[in-house]
Structures are given as C-alpha cells and as structure tokens.
Amino acid sequence: xxxxxxxxxxxxxxxxxxxxxxxxxxxxxxxxxxxxxxxxxxxxxxxxxxxxxxxxxxxxxxxxxxxxxxxxxxxxxxxxxxxxxxxxxxxxxxxxxxxxxxxxxxxxxxxxxxxxxxxxxxxxxxxxxxxxxxxxxxxxxxxxxxxxxxxxxxxxxxxxxxxxxxxxxxxxxxxxxxxxxxxxxxxxxxxxxxxxxxxxxxxxxxxxxxxxxxxxxxxxxxxxxxxxxxxxxxxxxxxxxxxxxxxxxxxxxxxxxxxxxxxxxxxxxxxxxxxxxxxxxxxxxxxxxxxxxxxxxxxxxxxxxxxxxxxxxxxxxxxxxxxxxxxxxxxxxxxxxxxxxxxxxxxx
Ligand code: ADP
Ligand code: MG
Numbered sequence: 251x252x253x254x255x256x257x258x259x260x261x262x263x264x265x266x267x268x269x270x271x272x273x274x275x276x277x278x279x280x281x282x283x284x285x286x287x288x289x290x291x292x293x294x295x296x297x298x299x300x301x302x303x304x305x306x307x308x309x310x311x312x313x314x315x316x317x318x319x320x321x322x323x324x325x326x327x328x329x330x331x332x333x334x335x336x337x338x339x340x341x342x343x344x345x346x347x348x349x350x351x352x353x354x355x356x357x358x359x360x361x362x363x364x365x366x367x368x369x370x371x372x373x374x375x376x377x378x379x380x381x382x383x384x385x386x387x388x389x390x391x392x393x394x395x396x397x398x399x400x401x402x403x404x405x406x407x408x409x410x411x412x413x414x415x416x417x418x419x420x421x422x423x424x425x426x427x428x429x430x431x432x433x434x435x436x437x438x439x440x441x442x443x444x445x446x447x448x449x450x451x452x453x454x455x456x457x458x459x460x461x462x463x464x465x466x467x468x469x470x471x472x473x474x475x476x477x478x479x480x481x482x483x484x485x486x487x488x489x490x491x492x493x494x495x496x497x498x499x500x501x502x503x504x505x506x507x508x509x510x511x512x513x514x515x516x517x518x519x520x521x522x523x524x525x526x527x528x529x530x531x532x533x534x535x536x537x538x539x540x541x542x543x544x545x546x547x548x549x550x551x552x553x554x555x556x557x558x559x560x561x562x563x564x565x566x567x568x569x570x571x572x573x574x575x576x577x578x579x580x581x582x583x584x585x586x587x588x589x590x591x592x593x594x595x596x597x598x
Pocket of ligand 1: 275276502503523525526527528534535575
C-alpha cells in the first residue's frame with residue numbers, strides 16, 4: 251500500500267465537492283463554522299449536505315449518503331445519534347463505515363504546547379481496525395435472558411490494518427508498532443489479530459514490534475505514555491484507547507480522526523462524540539471538527555489552504571483562546587473569530 255486510497259480529481263476550476271454529514275448534537279453548529287472559515291479563506295471546496303434521520307424506520311437517508319460519498323470520494327462527518335437500544339436499529343455511524351469498507355481509523359494524538367493537560371509532549375498514532383470485531387453488529391437473544399454478541403475477527407482485515415500500521419510507520423519515520431489485544435483471554439479472535447500482526451511485522455525488520463494487553467495498555471497510557479509510538483489494535487479497544495489518550499491531552503474537542511478504505515475517506519472529530527448536552531450553547535470546542543476539515547484539505551491536495559487554516563488554528567490555541575473544555579472562558583464564536591483574524595493577517 252503506497253497511498254491507500256485514490257485522491258478524487260478536482261472539478262473544473264480546481265474545486266472539489268465533498269459530502270457533508272452534520273449529524274446530531276453539536277455537529278450542525280460545528281459544520282457551520284467549517285463553512286464559514288472555508289468561505290473566508292477562499293477554500294475551493296463545495297459541500298453536498300446530507301442529513302441522516304436516526305429515527306427513520308428505513309435506510310433511505312443512509313443509502314443516499316453512501317451514494318454521495320461514492321460519487322465524491324470524501325466526506326466530513328459529525329456524529330449521527332443512535333440512542334435506540336432496540337435490536338435491529340443499527341448505528342448509522344457503524345453502518346457507514348462497514349458498508350464503505352473503511353477498514354482503518356487513524357488518530358494522530360499529538361499534544362498542543364498551549365493546552366494544559368495531564369501529560370505533555372505526547373505523540374502517538376493509533377491505527378484501529380474499523381469495520382469488525384465487536385462492531386460486527388451481530389447480536390441476538392438466543393433464548394429469553396440469554397444474549398449472544400458475535401465478535402468477528404478475520405485474517406484478511408487483520409492483515410490489511412497491520413500492513414497499514416507498518417507502512418504508516420515506515421512512511422513517517424516511526425520506530426515502533428505495539429499491537430494491543432486481549433489474546434490471553436480471547437485466544438482465537440484476538441489471538442488471530444496478534445498472530446497476523448506478528449507475521450506482518452516480519453516484513454518490516456527496521457521497525458520494532460511488541461504487544462500489550464489492553465488493560466495494561468490503559469494503565470501504561472496514563473502513567474507512562476511516552477513509551478508508545480504507533481498503536482495497532484482492534485475496533486473496540488481502539489475506541490477505548492483513543493478516548494484515554496484524548497482525555498490525557500485535552501479532551502474531546504481537539505483532535506481529528508481519519509477513516510480510510512481503498513476507495514473512500516471520511517474525516518471527523520477523533521472521539522466521535524455527539525455532544526448533545528452542550529449543543530446550541532455556543533460552548534462546544536470547534537477545533538476538532540476544524541482539524542478534521544484541515545485533514546480533508548491535505549488529502550484533497552489543497553495544501554496551501556490546509557497550512558493557512560492549520561496555522562490560524564495553532565495560533566488561536568497557543569494564544570490561549572480556549573473554550574471551557576480546555577479550562578478557558580472563550581465561546582465557540584470567539585475561537586472561530588480568532589481563527590478568522592489569523593487568516594486575515596496571513597492574507598495581508
Ligand atoms: P453525549 O453522549 O452525552 O452526547 P458525548 O459522548 O457526545 O456526550 O461526549 C462526551 C463528553 O465530551 C461530553 O461531556 C461532551 O460534552 C464532551 N464533548 C464532546 N465534544 C466536545 C466538543 N467539541 N467541545 C467540548 N466538549 C465536547
Ligand atoms: Mg457519546
């Protein structure tokens with residue numbers, strides 16, 4: 251795998267069209283900020299907005315979203331609410347990733363010097379299997395009071411995510427890959443994931459490989475995170491580990507995550523929160539979604555605009571314009587205004 255997925259070609263005039271899935275909670279307001287910043291900076295991207303109604307009793311919205319992403323190749327996404335615990339009501343978030351075969355999630359967890367946090371100078375890349383494991387969505391009640399949930403691990407998916415992790419390490423000059431698992435208990439499923447990663451590691455003699463049990467990983471992340479470089483793991487452990495690291499370096503509002511397959515890419519905030527409780531209050535941190543938008547611009551090849559926005563975001567954070575989740579006083583609006591100000595300065 252060189253560059254995993256093909257980059258969509260720009261339309262006439264060098265503009266791209268991307269699918270925009272605002273989702274629920276704070277998603278729509280954050281997308282509003284992205285559009286505002288893009289317009290202000292003259293970013294040559296047009297959005298195709300698609301709302302997915304999580305309460306619909308059919309999948310028409312989801313199918314429409316999938317068709318749109320297949321056409322555009324790229325989407326920017328907020329979290330779609332799935333509150334229902336009814337069997338048969340699938341998480342649209344999971345369904346999207348599974349149906350588009352976005353088999354790897356990449357979360358680059360890097361500290362901001364300007365953010366007060368529990369740990370400093372963290373630089374860890376999480377490479378997470380994104381389409382199977384506990385998210386296979388295969389649960390049933392076999393007899394009354396007995397529920398079975400299938401965790402699916404396949405060699406082919408374990409292999410391609412492992413290869414992605416080692417290729418990533420090679421491309422980015424990283425030294426070590428740690429496979430995180432629970433193969434001491436789940437000997438067959440996590441055992442297959444671990445064994446596959448060991449086999450893949452043999453093709454990369456210059457990159458160190460070790461493994462760690464998920465429980466210990468959580469403890470080690472909190473007490474000594476600097477031992478980690480690239481973390482390779484299954485779907486559910488990946489979600490847990492992502493949230494632990496994001497918590498250590500500033501919470502849900504900062505980092506962005508990328509979902510890759512061989513054909514399509516979805517960019518979104520790293521911890522995939524809906525933020526229902528803080529929606530509409532002008533207090534949500536807009537940075538994670540804006541960082542996701544910057545990732546998207548880099549992916550599309552709009553490097554000049556990506557750098558422009560990234561600089562404006564970094565200056566805003568380092569000047570201490572922080573929302574409450576980072577211990578600050580600023581509103582979402584004030585953070586965005588600061589970013590606009592730095593874009594203006596850069597253009598003058
Ligand atoms: P809920 O499930 O109640 O909607 P989430 O799981 O979406 O909450 O989010 C977890 C926590 O992270 C919540 O306390 C939420 O307020 C916070 N959070 C998520 N996104 C952001 C953000 N962009 N800015 C500030 N806080 C956020
Ligand atoms: Mg949540």
